[in-house]
Amino acid sequence: MIAKPKHQRLVLVAIAFVAVLAAVLLAMWGLRDRAAYFYTPADVVAGKAQPDQSIRLGGMVERGSVHRLADGVTVRFVLTDGAAKVPVVFRGIVPDLFREGSGAIAEGSLEPDGTFDATNILAKHDERYMPPQMGNQAAEHQTAKTVDR
Amino acid sequence: MSGWLRFAPIFLLVLIVAAMLWRLANPPDTTVHSQMIGKAVPQFVLAAAVPGVAGLSSAQLADGKPKLVHFFASWCVPCIGEAPVLDQLKKQGMAIEGIAIRDRPEELAQFLARYGNPFDRIGSDPESKTQLAFGSSGVPETFVVDGRGVIRLQHIGAIQPGEIPAITAAVEQAR
C-alpha cells in the first residue's frame, strides 16, 4: 500500500507533532517524582519536606558539629540556617571547601527519624558575597574597580 | 502545513526567551537569609578585636539607640570597596558596631589603618559563633538593630552607595 503524496505529507506533519507532544508528556512524567526541591533547615523542621524523597538541603555547617565516625569515611554534622538545625550524615570524601562555619548543600533524602542521609555534598564556593549586579567575577578584581571609581 | 502549526515554534521561542529574560533580571539567590529578623540579638560578649578599640557585647546593643552591626574581616575583599560607604554612614551620625570574624589583631589593625575605622566598637568572633547566632552566613553583612536590641533588617553583601538612603530609612524606623 503506497500512501498518496497528500496523505503522506499529513502523516509526516502528524509525526512531527507527535514527537513534540511525546517529548512534553514524557518530560512531565519524568519530572513529577524526579526533580529535587531545595529546602532550608527551617523548612525541614516545619515539615515541608517529605521523607524518602530526593531533595537538596542548604545551610551553614554548624561550628563544632562535625564528627568523623570511627570508620574514617562517615561524617556527621549539623546544617543550620540560624533558626533550625538538621543533623546530616554523609559517607564519602567531603569536598575540599567543606568546613565548619561555611555554607554547604547536601543532596539526599530525609530519614524518618529526622536525620538527613546525604549522598552528595556541594560546598559553597566562597563565603564572601558579590552582589549579583556585579556579576560573578572574582572578588579581588571587582573590588579594584570599586575603589578606583 | 497547516497555518497555526507553522507559527507554533515561534510562540515557543517567545515563551522561552521570556523565561530567560526573567532569570537574567532576577539572578538565582544563593544567599542564606537570617531567620532572626524580629527577634532579640543573641547574647554574647566579645573581646576587643584590635588594641585601642573596645570589644562588644549584646547588652550594649540595647542602650536605646538604633545601631548597625557590621560583620567583616581584614581578609574580606568586598569589605574594602564598602569602606567609603560605611564612612559616609558614620558621617551621617549613624552608630556602627563591628564584629570581626576569624581574624587577627595585626591584620585587622592594618585594614583599619588603610581603609578607615567607622566602628564605635569591634568585637572579635574568632570562630564565627556569634555570626552564626545572628543568622549571618558570610561577609560582609550588616544588621539594623533597634534601641531595644531587636534585629530589624539584614543586609547581605556590601552596601552599595545607592543603598545608603534605604539603610538610613531603616535605621530611622528602628527608633
Add this chain to the structure above:
Amino acid sequence: MIAETGLAALWLAAALSLLQLVLGFAPGMLKSGSGPIRAVAVLQGVLTLFAFAMLLLVFATTDLSVSLVAENSHSAKPLLYKVAATWGNHEGSMLLWVTVLGVSGTALAIFSRRLEERTFIAALGAQGALALGFFIFLLFASNPFARLNPPAFEGRGLNPILQDPGLAFHPPTLYLGYVGLSVAFSLAVGALVTGKVDRDLARAMRPWVLGAWIFLTLGITAGSYWAYYDLGWGGWWFWDPVENASLMPWLAATALLHSLNVLAARDSLRAWTIMLAMIAFSMSMVGTFLVRSGVLTSVHAFAVDPKRGVFLLILLAFYVGAALLLFALRSGKLTEGPEFELLSRETALVGNNLFLTVILGVVFIGTLYPLFVEALTGAKLSVGAPYFNAVVGPIALALMALITIGPLLNWRRDSGDRLKRLIIPALLGLAAFLILLIGVPQQGLLAKLGFGFAVALFPASLLPLLGRKLRRTPLTTYAMVLAHFGVATAVAGMSISSLTTSETLIAAKPGEIVAVGPWSIRFDSIRPAAGPNWTALEATLYATRGGGIETLKPQARFYTDPPTETTQSAILTTLNGQLYTVVGQQVGDRWQLRLWWKPMVTLIWFGGALIAIGGALALIGRAWRGWRKGSVR
C-alpha cells in the same frame, strides 16, 4: 601593538560581514553572480583568523598589558596551558567562536561548487548575518584585546581544575562542531529564500554537517573522559546543563545527518530536513547562551554578568526567530517528495528523526525546567540524573532497535525478506538480557536491557555487509556499519560498567591491604610531591589481582595561584576495565581512600571514537566518490 592589530582586524572583518549580508540579500545582487560575495566571505574569514592568531600570540608571550591575559594566565604556566588560556575564558572563547564562524564561511565560499547559484549567494549572506551579530557582541561587550593600564605584575592564573591537556583540545573541537553547524543553518536559510530544497541542497549540506558532527562527537566523548578522570568522582556524564548544551546540538545534528541522506537519495523529507538544520545551529546558539549568561549554574559555566547574557539572548532570539519566521512563511512553497511505503528505509529514518527529536525535547525541557519553575512559583529545584536516565533511556533503546532494522530496508518499498537475518542477533540479545536479569541480582533494568540491545546490535550492524562483494562495497556503507557498531560498543560499556562496578571507601593506615572487586591493593605510603605550580600529598598503591603488580599514585593537590585543592585520580587501564583510585583527607593516622573497579568502562569512549571514525569514513568516502566523478558531492 599586536593586540591593536588584532582589534583592527576584527573591526574590518565586522564591516566585511555587513557587506556580505548586503551582497547576499539586496535585490538585484543575486544577478551579479557569486564572485563578489565569495571574495568578501573569504577575506572576512581570513581577517578573523588573523585576529585570533594575534590573541594567541599575546597569550603565548604572556603580555600582561592585555587585560584578558592578566586575568587568565600566569607567567609560570607551561606554554601549552598559556595557549589554552586563550580560550579558557569568555572573551577568548567568544573570539574562537566567531573565528570558526568566519572560517566556515570562507570554506563554504571556496569549496562549494555544486550548489545552485542564487541559493549559494543567499546562504553566504545568511552566514554574513550570523557573523555580524556576534561581531557586534564581541566588539562592544566582550572585547578580548582590552588593555590594562598599568600592566599587571603577574597574571591571576587559570582555574587549576582546567589546567589539563584535555582543556587544550576540548573547546576548539567542540566549537568546530557547534559553529560548523552554522553552514547548515545558512544553507537552509538560503534554500528557503529561493525555494530550492532538493537533492543538490542535500549533497551540498551533507559534508558540512558530517564534518561538524564528527567534531561534536569527538568533543563530547573527550569531554566526558576528561570529566571522568579529572573530577575524581568516577562518573562520566552528569547531565550538567553545560554538558546538555553540547548534547542537544549533537542530537539535532545526528537527526539532520540521517534526514539529509533521505533528501539526497530520495528527495524526500524536505521540510523536516530544513527544520532540523535550523534547530541544530539554534541549539548551538542556545548552548553558547546558557554557558555564558549565568542563567543556569554549573561547574563548567563561565561567569559572565547578566548584561552580556541579555545581549546574547537578544541575538539568539533574533536569529532563531527570523529563521522560524522564514520557515513558517516559506515552507508552504516546498512541495512534498515522492511517496514511500510503511516498510521502507524512509520510514525507518523518519522513526530515527522522531526518536532523536523526542530525546532532544526531553533533555531541553529537563535543562530549562528549574528556570521555569522558579520564574513561575519561586520554588527552587534541580533536575538531574534520575530524570534524564528515566526519560532518555527507554527512547534510546527504541532507537537502538531501529538501528538494527533500518539499514536492512530498501528505499521506497521493502518486502521485509532481509529482516529475517535479524533473528539470530535478536536471540543473542535476548539471551544476554536474560543472563543478566537472572545472574545480576541488583537493580538496573535499564542497564540490563541496554546490554541486551547492544549485544543484538553488534552483529546486526554488520548485517548490511552480508552477501556483498566486500571490495566493491562503497566506503560509505562501511562508515555506517562502523558508526552503528560504535553505538553498540558505547552502550555495552555504559551498561556493563553501571551494573558491575565495585567500590571501596575506607580509611586505611599505610601498610594495610584493601580489596575492591578482584583486586587486592596495598596502601604502601603517602609522601609529599611537587610540581611547577602545585604541591601535593601522593599516595603509593600497589595493586594486583593474581598476575603482576601495578603501581598507582593518586594525589591530593594544592595549587598556589589561585589557591585551590583538587584530587588527582590515578587510573589503571587494563583490557577488561579500569581501576580508579582517589586519596582523600587524613583522619588521625589513617587516610581516606576511594577505589573503584569499573569493568569495560573504556568501551564507552572507544565506542564514541568509533562513531566519529565512522563519520570520517563517510566524509572521505563521499569526497573520494565526488573527486572521481569530477565534482564535490
